[in-house]
Amino acid sequence: AQKITQTQPGMFVQExxxxxxxxxYDTSDPSYxxxxxxxxxxxxxxxxIYQGSYDQQNATxxxxxxxxxxxxxxxxxxxxxxxxxxxxxxxxxxxxxxxxGYQKVTFGTGTKLQVIP
Amino acid sequence: GAGVSxxxxxxxAKRGQDVALRCDPISGxxxxxxxxxxxxxxxxxxxxxxxxxxxxxxxxxxxxxxxxRPEGSVSTLKIQxxxxxxxxxxxxxxxxxxxxxxxxxxxxxxxxL
Numbered sequence: 001a002q003k004i005t006q007t008q009p010g011m012f013v014q015e016x017x018x019x020x021x022x023x024x025y026d027t028s029d030p031s032y033x034x035x036x037x038x039x040x041x042x043x044x045x046x047x048x049i050y051q052g053s054y055d056q057q058n059a060t061x062x063x064x065x066x067x068x069x070x071x072x073x074x075x076x077x078x079x080x081x082x083x084x085x086x087x088x089x090x091x092x093x094x095x096x097x098x099x100x101g102y103q104k105v106t107f108g109t110g111t112k113l114q115v116i117p
Numbered sequence: 118g119a120g121v122s123x124x125x126x127x128x129x130a131k132r133g134q135d136v137a138l139r140c141d142p143i144s145g146x147x148x149x150x151x152x153x154x155x156x157x158x159x160x161x162x163x164x165x166x167x168x169x170x171x172x173x174x175x176x177x178x179x180x181x182x183x184x185x186r187p188e189g190s191v192s193t194l195k196i197q198x199x200x201x202x203x204x205x206x207x208x209x210x211x212x213x214x215x216x217x218x219x220x221x222x223x224x225x226x227x228x229x230l
Contacts, residue, residue: 043223109158
C-alpha cells in the first residue's frame with residue numbers, strides 16, 4: 001500500500017488565484033509528521049511547510065498553508081495568490097517511526113503545478 | 118559547510134562501469150538519507166544512516182548498490198556494474214536527529230549509456 005498518495009499528476013492555476021494540492025497518507029505511527037517540498041525545474045528540493053500529527057492548528061508559512069484533516073488522513077497544501085514562480089513539482093512527504101527504530105521519510109509521486117499568466 | 122554538498126553533479130557512465138557518488142552533509146547532522154529520483158517521479162528511498170550506522174538499506178534496488186558513512190559525516194553511494202535503469206538523479210538529505218526538516222543536496226545526475 002502506498003504510504004503517500006498524490007492523485008493529481010498536473011494542475012493549472014491562474015496567476016493570483018489560490019490552489020489546493022491533494023495529499024493523503026497512511027501510517028500506524030501515532031507520532032508522525034507531514035512535509036511539503038517544492039522542486040523547480042532546476043532540481044533542488046525546497047522545504048515549504050511541516051505539520052506534526054499532534055499539532056492542534058494547521059501550519060502556515062507565508063502564502064503556504066497545510067489543511068490537515070487527521071481523521072481523513074489528508075494533508076493538502078494550499079497556495080494563496082499564486083505567482084509565476086510557483087510553477088514547479090510539489091511533493092508531499094511523511095516522517096514516521098518504523099520497526100527499525102528510526103524515523104523514515106517517504107515521498108509521494110508529486111503534482112506538477114503550472115501557473116498561467 | 119552551509120548546505121548539503123553532492124558530487125559529482127553530473128556523471129555519464131558506460132554500462133558496466135562502477136560509479137561513486139559523494140554526499141557531504143551539514144556539519145553535526147546525525148541523520149542522512151539517500152533517494153533515487155527517476156525523471157518525472159518522486160524521490161524513492163534507498164538507505165538511511167544514523168551517524169555511521171546504516172539502519173535501513175531496504176530501498177537499495179540490488180546488491181550492485183552499496184552505501185557507507187564510515188566516520189558519521191561524509192557518505193558515499195557506490196553502484197557497481199551500472200545498468201541503463203540506474204540512470205536517475207541521486208539525492209542526499211540530512212537532518213538533526215528527529216528534526217522536522219530534511220535539507221537536500223542539489224543531487225547527482227547519473228546517465229548510463
